Amino acid sequence: MDEIKEKWNVLEWRNIYRGVLMGVSNIIPGVSAGTIALVLGIYDQLIVSISDFFSAKWRQTLGFLVPLGIGIVGAIVAFGGLITWLLTNHEQPTQFFFLGLIIGVIPLLFKQSDMKEKFTIAHYSVLGVTGILIGFLGFMNPDAAAVVHELTLLNGVWFFVAGWIASMSLLLPGISGALVLILFGVYYTAMSAISTLDFAVISVIGAGVVVGFVVSSKFIKYLLNHFPYMTYAAIIGLLLGSLIIVYPGFSAGPAAIFPSIITFIAGTATAILLGARNTNV
Numbered sequence: 410m411d412e413i414k415e416k417w418n419v420l421e422w423r424n425i426y427r428g429v430l431m432g433v434s435n436i437i438p439g440v441s442a443g444t445i446a447l448v449l450g451i452y453d454q455l456i457v458s459i460s461d462f463f464s465a466k467w468r469q470t471l472g473f474l475v476p477l478g479i480g481i482v483g484a485i486v487a488f489g490g491l492i493t494w495l496l497t498n499h500e501q502p503t504q505f506f507f508l509g510l511i512i513g514v515i516p517l518l519f520k521q522s523d524m525k526e527k528f529t530i531a532h533y534s535v536l537g538v539t540g541i542l543i544g545f546l547g548f549m550n551p552d553a554a555a556v557v558h559e560l561t562l563l564n565g566v567w568f569f570v571a572g573w574i575a576s577m578s579l580l581l582p583g584i585s586g587a588l589v590l591i592l593f594g595v596y597y598t599a600m601s602a603i604s605t606l607d608f609a610v611i612s613v614i615g616a617g618v619v620v621g622f623v624v625s626s627k628f629i630k631y632l633l634n635h636f637p638y639m640t641y642a643a644i645i646g647l648l649l650g651s652l653i654i655v656y657p658g659f660s661a662g663p664a665a666i667f668p669s670i671i672t673f674i675a676g677t678a679t680a681i682l683l684g685a686r687n688t689n690v
Contacts (some may be wrong), residue, residue: 443581
C-alpha cells in the first residue's frame with residue numbers, strides 16, 4: 410500500500426493542465442500540440458518519455474505521461490464542441506490567439522538552439538526548405554467536410570494511416586494533427602466520432618496514433634540526441650511555415666479587427682510568459 414501511495418504521489422499532477430492545453434490545440438487546424446509543449450517547457454521530456462514508454466523503462470514514464478494523457482484526452486472530449494463553435498463563429502480572433510502563441514515561442518527556440526553561434530548555411534537551408542514545404546499546406550483546400558458513418562476495410566486503413574501521421578503533431582512543433590486529418594479528409598469524421606462516441610472510428614484512428622508514437626518518438630529522440638542543431642533548424646522551419654497555415658486573414662471593420670488584435674497580444678504574451686517561467690523552473 411505504501412508503495413502504491415508513493416507512486417501516486419510521484420505523478421506530476423500539473424501535467425493535467427498542460428495536457429488540457431495540448432489537447433485543445435490538437436483539435437484546431439494549423440495549431441500543433443508540440444508547439445504548446447515547447448511553450449510549456451516540456452518538449453524534450455515529452456519526446457524522451459514517449460520513446461521510453463515503449464521500452465523496458467516504461468514504468469519511469471508513468472508519472473509524467475499519465476496526468477498529461479488525462480489532460481489531453483479530457484480536453485479533446487470536453488472542448489471539441491466548443492472549439493468547433495469558436496472556429497465557426499469567431500474564427501479570426503481564435504486563430505489570431507494561436508498565431509500570437511506561435512510567434513511568442515519562436516524567440517525561445519532561437520535561444521535554446523543557440524542559433525547565432527551554431528547555425529551554418531546548411532542549418533538555414535533546412536530551416537527555409539522546411540518552412541516553405543509546410544507553408545504550401547496552407548494553400549491546399551481539400552474537401553474534408555464529408556462525414557463517414559460506416560467503417561469499412563478500405564476507409565479503416567485510411568483512418569489508421571491518417572492517425573499515424575497526425576500523431577506526429579504531438580512530437581513535432583508546427584505540424585497540426587487537425588490539419589493532417591483535414592488533408593486526409595478525416596477531420597470532420599473524427600470530430601463527429603468524438604461527439605457521438607463512435608468507438609469504432611475512434612479506435613481505428615487511435616490505433617494509428619499509438620503506432621505513430623512508437624515509431625516517430627524514437628526517431629525524433631535519435632535526431633535530438635545526434636543532430637540537435639539540425640533538428641532545431643527543422644523545428645523552427647516548421648513553426649515559421651505554420652504561421653501561413655494559421656493566419657486567417659483580416660476581415661474589415663472594428664468588430665472583427667479589435668478582438669483579433671487583443672487575442673493576438675494575449676497569445677504572444679502567454680507564450681512569452683509561460684516560456685520564461687518554464688525556462689527558469
